[in-house]
Amino acid sequence: MSILHALPPCLLHRPDTRAKHNLQRVYPNGQGSYDEVVKNIPRWLEQFPKSSTKVTISSDDIPYIKESVLHLWGLGIKEVNINVVFEDVWKPGDDERFEDQLVGLADEIIEKKLYETYSCSFFSKMLGYPYRDNNNWCGAGKMLAVDHLGNFYPCVRFLGFSLQNRTALVLGNCFDGIDRNRLRSFLTLDMVSQSPAECIDCDVAMGCAWCQGANYDCADTATIFQRATYLCKMHKARVRANNYFWNKLGRKLGKDLRAESSGDGPGTC
Ligand code: SF4
Numbered sequence: 001m002s003i004l005h006a007l008p009p010c011l012l013h014r015p016d017t018r019a020k021h022n023l024q025r026v027y028p029n030g031q032g033s034y035d036e037v038v039k040n041i042p043r044w045l046e047q048f049p050k051s052s053t054k055v056t057i058s059s060d061d062i063p064y065i066k067e068s069v070l071h072l073w074g075l076g077i078k079e080v081n082i083n084v085v086f087e088d089v090w091k092p093g094d095d096e097r098f099e100d101q102l103v104g105l106a107d108e109i110i111e112k113k114l115y116e117t118y119s120c121s122f123f124s125k126m127l128g129y130p131y132r133d134n135n136n137w138c139g140a141g142k143m144l145a146v147d148h149l150g151n152f153y154p155c156v157r158f159l160g161f162s163l164q165n166r167t168a169l170v171l172g173n174c175f176d177g178i179d180r181n182r183l184r185s186f187l188t189l190d191m192v193s194q195s196p197a198e199c200i201d202c203d204v205a206m207g208c209a210w211c212q213g214a215n216y217d218c219a220d221t222a223t224i225f226q227r228a229t230y231l232c233k234m235h236k237a238r239v240r241a242n243n244y245f246w247n248k249l250g251r252k253l254g255k256d257l258r259a260e261s262s263g264d265g266p267g268t269c
Helices: 018-024 032-046 059-073 094-111 178-185 214-216 232-253 258-262
Strands: 051-059 079-086 149-153
Touching: 018 032, 018 059, 032 079, 051 059, 059 079, 094 232, 232 258
Parallel strands: 051 079
Antiparallel strands: none
16 A cells, blocks of 8 residues: 555645755755655655654744644654754744644644654653653763764764864774773763753753753863753743643543653653
8 A cells, every 4th residue: 555545634735844854954056855855755665664754953944843743744754753953043932933833733633633643752751850860861972973084073963063162072093992081071971960950950851852062062161061051941842832732632532641651661642
């Protein structure tokens, strides 16, 4: 059966989000890549039917969030993993516009029963509680990146082209190996060692992510132990929309869905 035949009517012929894709994904000549990517999706899903995709949202993308998720589901991709960029690109009012988009998406998911088949990681039962552990969110130091000269970096976000304010942070190279002394600070990172008190005590901290490379780039000194918190308002907006989603879905299904989240693992929609 073709992918289109399996789609519910509400996802058929959604307006495309070419403009959103082409805001960021362009060829060197500036031309957007949407048409070429979309053309190949049916073949990709034929070969890998359970594939998921990843969406990243920046400030200019906010008006397209709801339609982007519905469009991707309409293309046959059932699992959409999505998050906001870690860079400080946010403008006043972005958090409210973000929340509006997520609430609109939540309404559509619940009204059309899309939760039965599709998932979007913006909605998670585990989101918005105080921290339950002291783990580092980010895997920098445990996912080495290697450049064309054979230099090792804690992750791709520590290469020079990823950084605005600092020079690249090299951990070694393929000739001499890893400098364990430089790696040590990454292996000691945890939540408390880099977070301000307001984050350690935050009531909605679960799911509030950070990027070690962005932290390093924005810190007052060249340290990885200073957490950047400019995503605070965006996370709180997501938490409010997430609460709206689970409360509304729970009322519809006659269950307290958040109470079910006390088990292991994330409950996502
Ligand atoms: S950045 Fe804001 S929302 Fe995130 S943990 Fe810190 S205080 Fe809480």
